[in-house]
Amino acid sequence: MTENQLLLYRLGELMLEQEQHILPVDALFDDAQIGDFVRGIQIDSSYQQMLLEGVLTESVRDGTLYVSFTVEGYFHFLIGELIFKNSKSNRFNFLSGLLCSNKLIGLNEGVTQCLIKCANFSELDPILSFIDSGKIEICIVPLITALSNGDTRETLAKIIQSESEADYAIILEVISILRIHGKLTTVNQVFSFFVEFFKEINLNDDYFYRQKLKVNLLNSLDEGTFILLIESIINENRYCFEYFSEDQRLLLLFEVNNSIVERGLLKLSHRFANHFKLYSANEKLVINHYYNLIYPLLELGQFEDAESIYLRCLPFNKSNAVFINWSGFIYQSWYELKSGELNHINMGLKLYEISSRLLDEVYGSYSIQKYQNLENIGYTHFLLKDFHKAKLALNQAINILVQTYRTTIVYQLGNLYEMLAMAINEVGRHQEALDYTFLSDQCKLLQISVDSPEMAWNHYDRAKIYFKLGDRDKAIESMRLAYDIRKHSLGEDNGLTTQTKEELNRLFNEL
DSSP, rough: OOOOHHHHHHHHHHHHTTTOOOEEEEHTTTTTTTTHHHHHHHHTTTTHHHHHHTTEEEEETTEEEEEOOOHHHHHHHHHHHHHHHHOSSSHHHHHHHHHHOOOOHHHHHHHHHHHHHHHHHOOOOHHHHHHHOOOOOGGGHHHHHHHHHHHHHHHHHHHHOOOHHHHHHHHHHHHHHHTTTTOHHHHHHHHHHHHHHHSSSSOSSSHHHHHHHHHTGGGSSOOOHHHHHHHHHHTTTOOOOOOOHHHHHHHHHHHHHHHHHHTHHHHHHHHHHHHHHHGGGGGGHHTHHHHHHHHHHTTTTTTHHHHHHHHGGGGTTTTHHOOOOOOOHHHHHIIIIIIHHHHHHHHHHHHHHHHHHHEEEEEEEETTGHHHHHHHHHHHHHHHHOOHHHHHHHHHHHHHHHHHHHHOGGGGHHHHHHHHHHHHHHTHHHHHHHHHHHHHHHHHHSSSSSSSSHHHHHHHHHHHHHHHOOOHHHHHHHHHHHHHHHHHHOOOSHHHHHHHHHHHHHHHHOO
């Protein structure tokens, strides 16, 4: 019996014993037969594989994480087991013939399950043959399995042995899914392979998906080289991505802008977006990259420009919960960083509450999509000095992420820990607040650099906590770090930079 079969049979036994079709995940941790499988968070563990393949599904109810079978997913798994057994000789031809001649609903998913099993046995040939034939969809999860279970570099080398657009298209899909599941180690291994393979990251390729992958690799460049490349594009008025259609060109430009924002180079992002007219691009592209367009504008104090983007997109997105949520962020930031006017923060809270209702209707109250909304609601209540409501919302968001990722250290928790630290600092729990800021550091640094504007907030908030604890030397040290980062990334005349400098001077005067 394979590990996957043992896991599935044992879950079935427990459901029979307990007379319920859903099981609390925490209760499975100590099960002698499958506890190790359920506790494992690696993407190649049996439990994680069954979730990724849709055989099992998790949901959060009243703060508890449950697991149950997806009946359709189990059917696909069973078909996959059957055709794996029946296709031992000349597997690719057998499966191809089956897909052409058999009209069974769910056969494609069954073939995917068969290929997953091939990946588990390091049998890559049928997967590679399907990729070469353009059947990308059925190969995505099998390829994730192969990259996770085997030698990542060897697998990638086999895929691109005869380069094609299909090769790069599926690699990009795989990277996206691995990121969503927080499997950054495998993502970094993929990036490391291609940095070495390409040798030079340029923006003049003539194949779209290969160019898109190269854009994804931009953040592997050291900061000086990266800035020189972007500056040369802007200053020399170079026409980027000239081999592609206008739609493809704009898509790639937006992805370059995402890389600039992820590095925290917000002034540079603003110049780049203005130069290539990204703010006035079609609404679909703007919405798909909404946060990375408005975030630099907010940090740079360009609130009116951010609002104009919101108002232009609003007529087409009144039921778009994610858009409404980040639109609330415009008005919350406007209040906090510039105006101090209650109508701005009340508008932000109103939009967050509309988004919250939409998210509940579409995804449910404990969905992963809900945590960013709760994060924003919590921080808004903090700004309104309602620390009790702030803690409730932030802790609910933290609970969703911890239950989802089954770990207390993941990038998405970074902002939540930082905000919770400030809320409990205000009610006198200073040492606990300080501990949360260091937890926040651990989470954020999984994905951003030490000199990112995101880290400036941690240093700024930590300075406030140190001051409450009576440690002025550490308060000054933390505030100076926040000031240096903001001066570099936002500019010396920026409102946030100026405010941080004033706070630093105030701390010196307290001595």
